[in-house]
Amino acid sequence: MTVGDSLDFSHLFSDETKARKSSPLKSCIHLFQDPNIVFLGGGLPMSKYFPWDNLQVESPLPPFANGIGESPSGDAKDTCHVQVRKNEVTKAGDSKDIPLSRSLQYGHSKGQPEFLSFVREHTQLVHGMKYADWDILATTGNTGSWESTLRIFCNKGDTILAEQYTFSSSIYAAEAQGVNVFPVPLDDHGLIPERLESILDNWNPETRKPKLLYTIPTGQNPTGSSLSDDRKVEIYRIAQKHDLLILEDEPYYFLQMDAYQKDPSQRKATEFASHDEFVKSLAKSFISLDTEGRVIRMDSFSKVLGPGTRLGWIVASAKILKAYLQLHEMTIQNPSGFSQSIVAGTLNRWGQGGFLDWLIGMRREYNEKRDVAIDALYEYIPESPAFHINPPIAGMFFTLNIDASSHPEFATKYQSKPELVEQAIYEKVVASGVLVVPGAWFKALGDTQPPQPTSSKQELDPNGVIFRGTYAAVPLDKLREGIKRFGLALKEEFQL
Template sequence: MTVGEAQDFSRFFSAEAKARKSSPLKTCIHLFQDPNITFLGGGLPLSKYFPWDNLKVESPLPPFKNGIGHPPSGDAEDTCLVHVRRDETTKAGDTIDVPLSRALQYGHSQGQPEVLSFVREHTGLVHDMKYSDWDVMATTGNTGAWESTLRIFCEKGDTILTEQHTFSSSIYAAEAQGINVFPVPLDDNGIIPERLEYILDNWNPEAKKPKLLYTIPTGQNPTGSSLSDDRKAEIYRIAQKHDFLILEDEPYYFLQMDKYEQDVSKRKTTTFDSHADFIASLTKSFISLDTEGRVIRADSFSKVLGPGTRLGWIVASKQIVSTYVRLHEMTIQNPSGFSQSIVGGTLNRWGQDGYLDWLIGLRVEYNEKRDVAIDALHKYLPETPIFHVNPPIAGMFFTISIDTSKHPEFASKYLSKPELVEQAIYEKMIESGVLIVPGAWFKADGDTQPPQPAENKKELDPTRIFFRGTFAAVPLDKLQEGIKKVGVALKQEFQL
């Protein structure tokens, strides 16, 4: 299939992004390792002054026959050994490794070539890109990528759209830059396209329209909801109609699972005949629907390899990627060289098939954790319509939705204010020895000046609150124990 090039979306760039120039110093760093050049052009220390001579790390070896959680023995049959040396002569792209002489040096703001080549191939395999001039760049993870996105596209006083409840750090990062975070209602299945379209169709014409939608489509944090392919297609259509960009924040994309089955006898773990079958089972990404270059995808190794790697990547049109690179040349310089050496060396030895084997293994692990959590909720939560659990099909979070109006002291003690009930429940949980997080901590509630019509901010169920829990952070026995404490605390609080 012939595909075209991305549209020019530079009209969305902030004044800061439009004013920023490429660093001329960065244009010549590639000559540092050219043996025909005597390099006197930059403040790059000799790598012999780096105290690390080599780096060795071990990981399990694909296809992970003993499971992804089984530690490597050190033997060749189950251990992948990455041995990175301080090699001053290796040029970028010559090997599968990022030598320490280069990894720990200035340069390569877009990312080390050995890492970028892997994620480019991975992106092409998984997302079936619909335009030709796309590219990738390394980031310090999705939180850092979001901070950069705000600087590139937004001015103080601009408005962005988000799910009504979303990752609180993303809200705070925007608000700190003077950006309005306008909420879009969501249900058990994520953003409601009809509500999004209604809000934009009835936008106050005296206020600037949003230029960006920030969304966590898969295993949404905090609600655990996941957008269907049909909803994504509708949201993309609305983005075209009202001309805004979509930032899909997808750290949980590969933590997709089977649909929860309460009857244990009917459960069966999905197996895949091939890696192609696994890829075909995944929900479509926004970037895979994008024919114009109006989607920016933020991917991360945080939830699939390790949060402390602080390594992720952006997929976008080359025009947009180059704008991120110019910013990063002046800010982060580049993600950690150690992380790029370790992750790049590991993934290039695993190969694309090995990495997919790892992701399939994660699916098995999270499927079990999810099932244990939801089983425990069914077992320990009081059986009443007051409480609602939406079993997630991706991610690491579950939510307990609570109708506060059914609290016996809703009007008398709590003055018919859901937020007061929420705080009381939170304190009761802590008192009971379990931490589960109030939904209010994730609420987007910004507005424009002049404000939007009241109907645009109408809540679907104003007396309902929710609490977010995770099934990822503790062993299965502790998970069940914690959920039991949640059930007991709710039973006591609601006098059931």
């Protein structure tokens, strides 16, 4: 199939981006590797003074017959051995490994070739890109990618759109740069396209229209909801209609799982006959629908390998990635060389199929954790119309929706203010020895000046509050005990 190039969205760049020039020092750094050049042009320390001679790491070996949580024995039958040397002489991209003499040096702000080649192949395999000039850029993870995105596209006073409840750090990063975060309502199935379209169709013409929609489509943080493929198609159409860029933040994408079955006898974990069958089972991504370069996808190893790797990547058009590269050359320089050497060395030995085996193993683990959590919620949360459980089909989080107006003292002690009920519940559950966090910590409350129409700010349930918990952080017995304490605290607070 012949595909065309992306559109040019440079008209949406911030003033800072339009004014930024490429670093002239970075334009010649590739000559450092040329044996015919006596390189006196940059402050690159000699690699002989890097104290690390080699790195040796072990991981389980695909297909992970004993499960992804089993420690490798050290034997060749179940252990993947990675040894990265300092002074191994290889042309960039010609081997599985990134020698430390290169990974610990300046340069390669886009990312090391051995890392990029694996992730580029993975991206095409999973998402089947629909335009020709797409590419990837290595990052320090999605939090850093979001910070860069705000600088690249937003001026002070601009507005972005986001789910009404969204990752609090993303809200705070935007607000710190003087950017408004305007909420779009969501339900059990994620962001509501009809509300998004209504907000944009009725946007106050006296204010600048948003350039970006920030969304966490899969296993949304904090609600645990996941957008259906049909909703994504609608949202993409709306983005085209209003010349909006979609920023899909997808750290939980591969933590997809089977639909929850309340009756344990009806549960049957999905087994995949092939890697292709697994890939086809995954939800469509926004980037897989994109034919114009309108989607910027942020991916990360934080939830599938380890948060401390601080390694991820952005998928976007080459035109847009150029702006990220120019910024990164003057800010982060490049992601950690140690991380790139270790991750690339491991993944290039596992291969694409081995990495998919790992992700399938993650799915099995999170499927079990999710089932235990939701089982416990149905067992311990009081049966009452005041409480609504929405079993997630992806991610790390569960939420309990609570009708604050059902509290027996809502109108008296709490002055008919749901936020006061929410705070009281939070204090009660912490005193009961469990931590679940209130939705107020994740709520987007931004507006423009002059403001948007009242109808655009209308909430689905003005008296509703939510609490977020995770099934990822503790063993299963502690997970059940924590939810039990949560349920007892609610029973006492609501006098049930």
